[in-house]
Amino acid sequence: MKSLKMLVLLALVVAASFVRAADSPQAPAADDPVARGKYIVNTSGCHDCHTPWHMTDKGPAPDMSRALSGHPESFEMPDAPALPPGPWIVAIGATNTAYAGPWGMSFTANLTPDRETGLGKWTARTFIDTIRTGRHLGRGREVLPPMPIAVYKNFTDEDLTAIFAYLQTIPAVKNRVPEPRPPAAAAVAQQ
Amino acid sequence: MTRAVLSALVLLLTGLGAGGARAEPARALPQHLRDTGLFVEGSMIDVRPDVMPFSPQYPLWSDGATKRRWIWLPPGTSIDAAQADAWDFPRGTKLWKEFSHGGAIETRYLERGMDGEWRFGSYVWTADGEDAVLAPADGIRELAAPGAPNGRYTIPAQDDCRACHEGAPVPVLGFSALQLSPDRDPLAPHAEQAANSVDLNVLVSRGVLENLPAPLIARPPRIEAQSPAERAALGYLHGNCGNCHNDEGPLAVLEMTLAQRVAAPPAARDAVKRSIVDVPSQFRAQGAPRDADRVEPGRLDASVLAMRMGSRDPLQQMPPLGTQAVDAEALSLIARWIETLPRPASGSGHTK
Numbered sequence: 001m002k003s004l005k006m007l008v009l010l011a012l013v014v015a016a017s018f019v020r021a022a023d024s025p026q027a028p029a030a031d032d033p034v035a036r037g038k039y040i041v042n043t044s045g046c047h048d049c050h051t052p053w054h055m056t057d058k059g060p061a062p063d064m065s066r067a068l069s070g071h072p073e074s075f076e077m078p079d080a081p082a083l084p085p086g087p088w089i090v091a092i093g094a095t096n097t098a099y100a101g102p103w104g105m106s107f108t109a110n111l112t113p114d115r116e117t118g119l120g121k122w123t124a125r126t127f128i129d130t131i132r133t134g135r136h137l138g139r140g141r142e143v144l145p146p147m148p149i150a151v152y153k154n155f156t157d158e159d160l161t162a163i164f165a166y167l168q169t170i171p172a173v174k175n176r177v178p179e180p181r182p183p184a185a186a187a188v189a190q191q
Numbered sequence: 192m193t194r195a196v197l198s199a200l201v202l203l204l205t206g207l208g209a210g211g212a213r214a215e216p217a218r219a220l221p222q223h224l225r226d227t228g229l230f231v232e233g234s235m236i237d238v239r240p241d242v243m244p245f246s247p248q249y250p251l252w253s254d255g256a257t258k259r260r261w262i263w264l265p266p267g268t269s270i271d272a273a274q275a276d277a278w279d280f281p282r283g284t285k286l287w288k289e290f291s292h293g294g295a296i297e298t299r300y301l302e303r304g305m306d307g308e309w310r311f312g313s314y315v316w317t318a319d320g321e322d323a324v325l326a327p328a329d330g331i332r333e334l335a336a337p338g339a340p341n342g343r344y345t346i347p348a349q350d351d352c353r354a355c356h357e358g359a360p361v362p363v364l365g366f367s368a369l370q371l372s373p374d375r376d377p378l379a380p381h382a383e384q385a386a387n388s389v390d391l392n393v394l395v396s397r398g399v400l401e402n403l404p405a406p407l408i409a410r411p412p413r414i415e416a417q418s419p420a421e422r423a424a425l426g427y428l429h430g431n432c433g434n435c436h437n438d439e440g441p442l443a444v445l446e447m448t449l450a451q452r453v454a455a456p457p458a459a460r461d462a463v464k465r466s467i468v469d470v471p472s473q474f475r476a477q478g479a480p481r482d483a484d485r486v487e488p489g490r491l492d493a494s495v496l497a498m499r500m501g502s503r504d505p506l507q508q509m510p511p512l513g514t515q516a517v518d519a520e521a522l523s524l525i526a527r528w529i530e531t532l533p534r535p536a537s538g539s540g541h542t543k
Contacts, residue, residue, distance in 0.1 A: 125441055133354060135350075135354060135511070135512075138441060139441070142505065
């Protein structure tokens with residue numbers, strides 16, 4: 001009788017594990033870079049900052065109708081607020097796409113394949129160079145916080161090529177993201 | 192705000208560590224400049240007689256630093272100049288560029304290994320001038336240098352070296368047909384000419400430059416400009432910007448070229464002007480109209496190219512690295528050129 005109970009219990013555990021496996025995300029096929037790129041984008045937090053967030057009846061959520069299109073150009077940000085005393089260092093806009101800190105104010109980039117405002121004219125090389133060097137197009141100004149270049153620069157060229165391949169397949173969104181602004185003190189000095 | 196604090200902030204915001212750092216490539220460069228072959232044995236002053244000094248006619252602005260440059264080719268080898276704008280250097284080629292603000296601070300080093308790969312390094316001089324030591328791959332951001340602007344000097348990271356040098360068809364930037372033309376531009380800003388500098392004629396006569404197209408020997412390369420100011424302005428943009436902003440490298444996506452081509456000077460001049468004059472800027476510069484052009488004829492204050500040249504805000508400045516002081520002489524030259532550009536006839540082109 002005890003053996004029978006053990007057998008039933010074992011069968012239940014095995015069955016449950018199959019159910020869990022069926023529900024869990026599947027690893028993309030190794031020979032499908034677009035699928036792999038989508039997998040990486042969806043698991044590496046890209047939507048957290050590059051897709052504008054909006055309020056829903058379930059709370060804040062990414063607005064997938066504007067997926068990965070960066071800070072909306074229509075959402076003009078005021079000057080950054082003065083932070084209260086204490087160890088506060090950053091202010092974040094309501095869309096989670098604008099960030100103000102000691103580096104100034106940065107806006108997340110349009111990663112969609114729009115040719116004029118997104119990555120439509122980019123190549124895999126310029127994308128890899130950007131992530132690898134932390135410089136815009138691999139050669140320009142530094143990519144600003146909160147973009148975790150220190151983390152993403154560790155992706156392999158194969159991973160980055162896959163991410164770029166996937167980004168070229170998503171719907172293009174025409175959205176010209178503003179240029180970053182200098183820190184308030186520097187801006188005053190330039191006037 | 193220091194880089195360390197920013198890095199900490201990034202980690203704070205992402206909740207992620209940097210993980211394992213990318214493995215550094217094997218460092219094949221010597222640890223000391225004296226072992227690169229620039230100086231005669233036992234000296235840090237006397238350059239070897241088989242090392243050739245050269246002086247590009249359109250030098251890179253380096254915050255007023257005095258610079259000296261040399262090249263060495265392995266005995267019996269030569270540069271193949273069949274592609275007039277993309278010379279093929281023999282394996283084993285070495286180049287040096289020394290930067291001084293009062294005294295030598297840094298010597299940059301570029302060599303083509305026997306495997307065909309180009310390697311970049313920077314040697315930092317000791318205060319007593321007795322030694323120069325290979326800098327870390329990440330460079331040195333704040334080196335005290337009393338003679339430099341703001342008393343500080345930046346040693347570029349190797350990635351910074353690659354950012355500029357690998358944006359052009361060949362990573363050797365100042366040693367080319369246009370830069371070494373005997374028909375030098377008298378208006379080129381900051382053009383130093385070191386003693387015994389080699390030019391095209393010398394290189395050909397020594398047999399170390401082969402296959403240079405005959406027309407370029409008969410008529411030395413020069414920019415086909417419509418005025419002396421334009422020649423110097425386009426030359427400055429070529430020497431300072433064209434290594435990245437060209438129509439062959441990674442930044443071709445910007446559809447903006449500032450590189451001249453000795454193989455077809457009028458076409459190159461036209462391509463440059465066509466890509467910047469009366470062309471809306473994709474970059475919205477601070478204080479510029481939303482529809483500002485890269486270059487608007489007659490209007491320096493509305494030309495984004497000039498605005499970015501005149502800025503040292505890290506978010507806006509051009510070039511984006513390697514300089515912390517505006518090149519006032521060059522900006523004045525660019526202003527003179529923009530002033531002379533013909534404005535579009537009323538009713539033609541886009542309106543502001």
